[in-house]
Amino acid sequence: MAEHHHKEQKPISYEKCNKPIISSSSSCSFTALIVLLIFLSYFLYSFSFMSFLNPYSPSKITNSFLVPVIRLGSGQKPVEETELKHIVFGIAASSDLWRRRKEYVKIWWKPNGEMKGxxxxxxxxxxxxxxxxxxxxEIKISSDTSSFKYRYRNGHRSAIRITRIVSETVRMLNGTESERNVRWLVMGDDDTVFFSENLVRVLRKYDHKQFYYIGAPSESHLQNLHQFSYGMAYGGGGFAISYPLAKALEKVQDRCIERYPDLYGSDDRVHACMTEIGVPLTREVGFHQFDVYGSLLGLLSVHPQAPIVSIHHLDVVTPIFPKTDRVKAVKRLMIAAKLDSASLVQQSICYDTTRQWTVSVSWGYTVHITRTYMPARMMEVPTRTFNDWHKRHDFTNIAFNTRPITYTACQRPRVFYMSHAINDSSSDTTISVHLRHNEWNPKCDWGIADPSSINRIIVYKKPNPDRWNKAPRRDCCRVMPTTMKGTMVVNVTACANDEIVAYSDK
Structure with missing residues (x-):
């Protein structure tokens, strides 16, 4: 019925494509164009939809991968390497001992804003x-901690105060202009000496924006096993906390401390709180607690192949150089540290084949001469010039391998301590002079020349500040010919790729 209300229209017919018959003025080509546009629109929509489903489509690769690369090359400055200005020190001290121990801090502290803390x-x-x-x-006074519980028998409540140095240092920095540059908090005691350039070298390896707790356990096996933990950084040797972790610790530390009233020290309380946050210890063997008594000669003459970062318990051990006091002894070691801190107390081993001697150089510290040939695997083991922390004279209480000072009277080494060192700017070479320390020299009937005929050893070495940017390897040394009576000349250099330290290839 409806068709009766419309005007009659002639239908479209296609006899030939080029001869359309229509009732209106439209052409066949216009209709074909409309159909083509519809087809193209559908095709483009389908391609776009499939690209959305496929993350590896060309359009996605362009948008997701190429664009960020372009942005990275848009002139952004590279991240600055960690420097001393990025480190803040928190030094634990007591009013009773500060007058004497401040002399240790003076040795390594850099004034005029070069160090902060x-x-x-x-x-x-x-x-x-x-x-x-x-x-x-700067001198700061710790806040009152009398409200905190402390139940360790025969312990000291000062442990709580020292533990909170982390939190109080963060609060000291909070909102200040210098806080923006802080990357690390480094804790230590007033009888700890830091080698700041090596500290920086170690911290550069780590991303300061992440949670890091860096340090080392004790040399004493019993200390680690019973009283503290192998997973704890000892505070005397010093430890470093990335600033984001320090801020996280500050928020919870007081509540955390209350949960551990039965712990002994400050560092094990920090460790307990770190375990609650879930951050493990990152070990760096250059932090030295030195829980030992006696002489550090055996330890410093065979230092691990890692930069030395700190020395602790300087009031407990004997002076590291003989015939001087503790402070002057450390100052002498700092002379070498200023010349080549990266190589300080790093060992090199060589042989004087004409006299059948083994020579071991701890750069900047000592040279040992031992009669007969000693293999490198033995020479890199520390000698027992020290006692364990519990004074039991028990080498099994040391948490690493040790060996006797001598196995026979003939093998007792002659020790030469560094007297002074300079840098020859014309050849960019350090020259250190080592003098023999007079001590008991037992008789020997081996028929091998006596090292006591040497009174002075001169060591030549080029500084190597980039040594820790490579895989660790001992330096090599060579005994050089000389006409100077009573003198040995040794040249310390990086080993060649195919060089080995052995007295025989057989």
């Missing part, structure tokens, strides 16, 4: 005002 005391000490230009860090 504070010494935290339990109460004010007269005549110890500090300024940015002084030889000591």
């Amino acid at each position: 504070a010494v935290w005391l339990d109460k004010p000490v007269k005549g110890n005002a500090s300024s940015p230009s002084s030889a000591l860090p």
